[in-house]
Amino acid sequence: MEKFVYDFEEGNRGLKDLLGGKGANLAEMTNLGLPVPPGFTITTDACREYLRTGEVSARDEIEQHLATLEGKMGRKLGNPSDPLLVSVRSGAKFSMPGMMETVLNVGLTDESVAGLAAQAGGDERFAWDSYRRLIQMFGKTVCGVPGEEFDHALDDAKHARGTRDDVGLDADALKGLVGTYKEIFRRHTGRAFPQDPREQLDLAIGAVFGSWNAERAVLYRRQERIPADLGTAVNVVAMVFGNLGSDSGTGVAFTRDPATGEKGVYGDYLPNAQGEDVVAGIRNTMPLQELEQLDKRSYDELMAIMAKLEEHYLDLCDIEFTIERGKLWMLQTRVGKRTAAAAFVIATHLVDEGVIDLDEATKRVNGNQLAQLMFPTFDLSEEPEQLTRGVGASPGAASGKAVFDAQHAVAMAKEGEQVILVRRETNPDDLPGMIAAQGILTSRGGKTSHAAVVARGMGKTCVCGADELEVNVHKGQFTVNGHVVSEGDVISIDGTTGRVYLGEVSVQPSPVVQYFEGTLDPQADPLVSAVHRILAHADERRRLRVRTNADTGEDAARARRFGAQGIGLCRTEHMFLGERRALVERLILARTAVERDAALDELLPLQRSDFIELFRAMAGLPVTVRLIDPPLHEFLPPLEDLAVKVAVAEERGQDPGHDKDLLDAVRRMHEENPMLGLRGVRLGLVIPGLFAMQVRAIVEAAAQVPDARPEIMVPLVGAVQELETIRAEAEKIIHEFDVEVKIGTMIEVPRAALTAGDIAQAADFFSFGTNDLTQMGWGFSRDDVEGAFFWRYLELGIFGVSPFESIDRDGVGRLVRIAVEEGRAARPDLHFGVCGEHGGDPDSVHFFDEVGLDYVSCSPFRVPVARLEAGRAAIESTGSDSR
């Protein structure tokens, strides 16, 4: 028969699937001999069974384990004179803070409340307060009684006693309140508050199981991509009380500083209190160090336990504990959350302490953390005034005038003002304002809200869900913690920490970037030293090479300093902008081959000098140049503007002149869906001489630069015949020179992936253009959909993260797999890379390592991120584990 219930002695931290995170760690601590209140865990299997059948099975098992618990405690559930009380706590595999239910003080009844008072040395007030808390929590959680009814009754009682504080209610008052609570309970449930402690327990267990499918939990899981069928475990734990007097108390502790990673004692303690009081913030906590004065024995014991936990978990742990009349109880531990900087510092400290090796240290940090460390930050030494804190939704540090309306934002930005757009929440109509602003601040919504998704897509700083803000769009102001901020007042937002400051705050460069740029010695700063060591190790371990996407010598040089091993994507169309636009215009308007060739002839030396610059910056390393990709009409003014200009001129009786020719050309070349139109290789096949000019510029440049390693990449190929035709044309030119040039293709059209075996016959390399592959694989264009409906898709859990941020493994990723497998089978020496933005995304880098690409290419600032993640991927795939 399946086992549904585990005493803490029976579990261990490896059983998180079965016992949930909390239960597994309580078991681990129990078996380490740490003072954990006795208890047992009902498994996630039982939860799944409950969700299927609506019944808590394993009632016999629970009975047995309860008996064991009663034996350990020497108290019985429901014993009127000396009752055992238990807490019933949820605990899923993955932390879902605040999403599921907990019921405390289970076991209290009209009878046993007196017994509890006796246990507490005759503290009647404590006993009745515990009882009213049980009725309140049980009524709300288990029976769905509206919580505000209890809140109102409590407020009334306080009002009657003339007190604003719970503590102002004495035992009699609480006794009366229990009566009121029980009537509320009866009115809403049609029955009396259950006086059978075993029934209380069973109902509480069912309620916790059921809370797995509460709406907010479902939503949270969708957003966090936690599978819906895991279920939660339930922990039934003997109650201990931190609120039994000054020799009692409760606290949280970290084994190292979770902010900086430094060693030392970090934590807070609150005497004569329960955990929920800390959360409610009724009194101020004291630094954990002060506990040494209050209760040296408990303090020393706690320090010893913390050392033991670190030694055991080999990492920073965070801890919840309670002291009941001088006796220390451990209520929870886990490997603790930490800042990005602390993650690097702790990892290298642990290496120095001999606790873990560098492989493990590298696994303990990640690219998102490294990316955070590369943003400039506010100079907090100026002690700016913090207004509030929200969710850091898109990193960066931005200051500007608060503005509450997208149109105002656009208007002010046009006048050169820096603005921060402040909204309750954003919607697609706010897009122009978001584009115009330095940053976005909202009072509602989390990391997957419209504002957050769009801001990340734009790389714009964003703080979301700052719920203390009261935004009044009509008045053009927001209020927060007593401050009123009006339109035009300057605020500053930190998209990493979520903090919001009043006034402008100076921005300081990232020391990590200074180190990459070579202007800061790695030994000068513990964080930079940690980054340096871990990246060096990642470089040693990784199989994937890391190139960069760069179109200028400057970008290329920076990327090389950041560790790039070549250019994976140079977009030549960026060389068609600025003053050269006029030449492109001539090319487009050419009515004869002679005119067209003349325009191309003028472009040739310009392109050649661009390439010379690039090849010099990357001498000795490969430089992949993509032939022109976007439709040529993108270089002309928008149809709407031209049409209006010409119509207005004609209306005024003026001659629209050149604009009329341009308008005709734009109309002729207009495409309903330019993304799916005449672009990429199609341009090369349809416009004589265009690709030839580019190829010649590349080859002539390469012939002039020692150690140039050019590679030519043909975009948007869907059929091998396209590539063959261009290849034949290019090879004729290449053979005029003594230069070796590889010719390959983007794989960015689904058909290219599906016929990769054929296309490989004409390619020296494949480079996955995962942006286009995502657009065409899903059938949506990034520009059109991210602002229009991605927020809704994230809300509905259709995806957990935008497929433009992180590669969609099942769909788009499958195309990549097919192309790698079939391309390599057809041509074993084929090289594979990726040059879409996914090349710098941590999760995607792991995927690309897994499918066997040779390199990833990303923007210069993402190069270190990719190096780190490529190293981590290699370590994970070789299964190294120092523990």
Next chain:
Amino acid sequence: MEKFVYDFEEGNRGLKDLLGGKGANLAEMTNLGLPVPPGFTITTDACREYLRTGEVSARDEIEQHLATLEGKMGRKLGNPSDPLLVSVRSGAKFSMPGMMETVLNVGLTDESVAGLAAQAGGDERFAWDSYRRLIQMFGKTVCGVPGEEFDHALDDAKHARGTRDDVGLDADALKGLVGTYKEIFRRHTGRAFPQDPREQLDLAIGAVFGSWNAERAVLYRRQERIPADLGTAVNVVAMVFGNLGSDSGTGVAFTRDPATGEKGVYGDYLPNAQGEDVVAGIRNTMPLQELEQLDKRSYDELMAIMAKLEEHYLDLCDIEFTIERGKLWMLQTRVGKRTAAAAFVIATHLVDEGVIDLDEATKRVNGNQLAQLMFPTFDLSEEPEQLTRGVGASPGAASGKAVFDAQHAVAMAKEGEQVILVRRETNPDDLPGMIAAQGILTSRGGKTSHAAVVARGMGKTCVCGADELEVNVHKGQFTVNGHVVSEGDVISIDGTTGRVYLGEVSVQPSPVVQYFEGTLDPQADPLVSAVHRILAHADERRRLRVRTNADTGEDAARARRFGAQGIGLCRTEHMFLGERRALVERLILARTAVERDAALDELLPLQRSDFIELFRAMAGLPVTVRLIDPPLHEFLPPLEDLAVKVAVAEERGQDPGHDKDLLDAVRRMHEENPMLGLRGVRLGLVIPGLFAMQVRAIVEAAAQVPDARPEIMVPLVGAVQELETIRAEAEKIIHEFDVEVKIGTMIEVPRAALTAGDIAQAADFFSFGTNDLTQMGWGFSRDDVEGAFFWRYLELGIFGVSPFESIDRDGVGRLVRIAVEEGRAARPDLHFGVCGEHGGDPDSVHFFDEVGLDYVSCSPFRVPVARLEAGRAAIESTGSDSR
């Protein structure tokens, strides 16, 4: 050792891969005991070897077979007194008419010319004419001498003799011409015309092999999708002469009428002539019947041979023959080409004659032929004047005023004129004119030219490559065979036959369509009777069901008469047009939920009545309704127009009023790539109530119509979660009624195919939207690319046929396969259909049968085509063969 040469006695018609079509059939006739001039075939293997090495291998084998040939003929190659002459003819597996080379009279030299004259009873003129023909053909074909040099010399000789005709040149004149030709040969090749007959033969064989890779042949193969590596065989055949006097002659014959399919003697005969004279059209041929008077013995023999060939080939054969001094020789036969009507009539006649069964008859016709028979045709009983004939590139019959310029075409069409756009060739700038015209006529280019491709895409009548036309755009006229047609003159073009007529010709409806419509009895017409019988058989044999794409009751009723077994695609957006546009506008401009719901409430009864009509027309059969697919802004005016309207109004100081609101909305909703934007299921997820309104209208309509079988189809799904969400919403509404409704999805986004196993979990059926799947799979939108570059792609052979016409099996087809396999594995009862335009394309229907779909759905007029092809596919896959 590999055998490279086959005597005709050694081959048979099954060896087409090796011997080519001509060689295999000559062997077949030889072995049937028919009078074929002796000869042998050098294989395609030898050709491939030649193309690899540049050498004709197997010289010894050729030597041996030549000796055998000499033995049979009792003459030796190069014997001065009684020479053997041979023809050296190409012959590939697939007919490539006029693409490769032939050399006649090989073996003639300065010496043997006299022997030939002796053989011809002292006919010196004949001998010297044969010699000059050899030098001309050999010089041009084998040695690359420019043909016009010989032509000029011939013209000069005729001029000198004061004759316009070859026949006007006597033996002396021809002797002189041979001298001139030999000098031309020496000047261009640097050597004398070879006097070694064996060398002549070897060089001719090499030249024919080499002609496989001539540019025009390469281009032809690309366009016809003939593999490049097949090679051609070479046939070396003893020469026979039809030009040795009145007891000689040459002709072609068909065993049945290739135009109507009726039995009887059909053919042409030209006394005292060679085959090339027939082609040159120097004299008029006589009907074959008249040969009976001229040479009854040969005529009777020919009739007997024709009967024997039909009995042997079980089909219409066409024949080339020569009579040399009363002796009949068979030069070629093959299963003959025929018109669409003849194909049906012959197939059923052969069934009635007991020659083949109905399975075989069904295989002998195809959907393209049936489709041709469904177009209206010109009434030729009016005996219109035929101007010329080109390539029938897009079927139909169109009359209108000739116009030579796209802009004129647009202007005249605006004034209500019907026009035919006449151009040398078209290019993308002509698109507006092509849209405005009734039909398109060009003097250059074939079935894959820009004009042809675009016209077929538009379903517009087109005749291409009418190369007798001399189009003068500047004068606004064309001349042809002495006629001058100026802009504004009416012409008529038949896109099926390629014929061009002067003046307007009446159009008569297709009898086949009249039969489908029920207005013509199938027994009334032999063609209709044949179509009726074969379609009935196809219906009996096919596994695929055939549905139709229809949005109105009228279309649905017609399709049902045409044999549709339900509706596979009803596009609900078509119900949002016309007067209802105003409601959609209100829906879009709604600023509150109340306004939006009000607009939806008004749309509901309108949609409901549409569905009632459809369900009635298809009572008892399934009706698949697709929820709205296109972006809503498509229902608003174009951005450019609105912007100009508002700008001009403002310029005039007028209030643009409602237009301004519309412009704001259009700007807000503008998408760069609407195909990849907020459409399909995304609309349903983002706009509350929209899909619910449609579902309610469907269900309410179904509740009112007995035997309604509605199916709801969700468009553009890429992830199962999308479908799950819509399904849940729809089921709530469906459950309010006592109606059974299947819910399925389009598979039209590549990701849907790639994750079909997941999507199947929430779908009752998949319907492949192969239009979108093609657009996204290749990354091009049909509207933008067909006119812009498909002509170039077809020219380059990147594809042989537009992937929008016929499904791309390797790329898009692979997605279909994946989705069928994985969808069915996940859910064995899943139903599969296709509703893209490929559902009515013959080749695609075979593919859909092969991958195991349950039905295809196509436009009403394509339903009979799909029925026929589905039957043919079933017959082919079960391997039935009556022969």
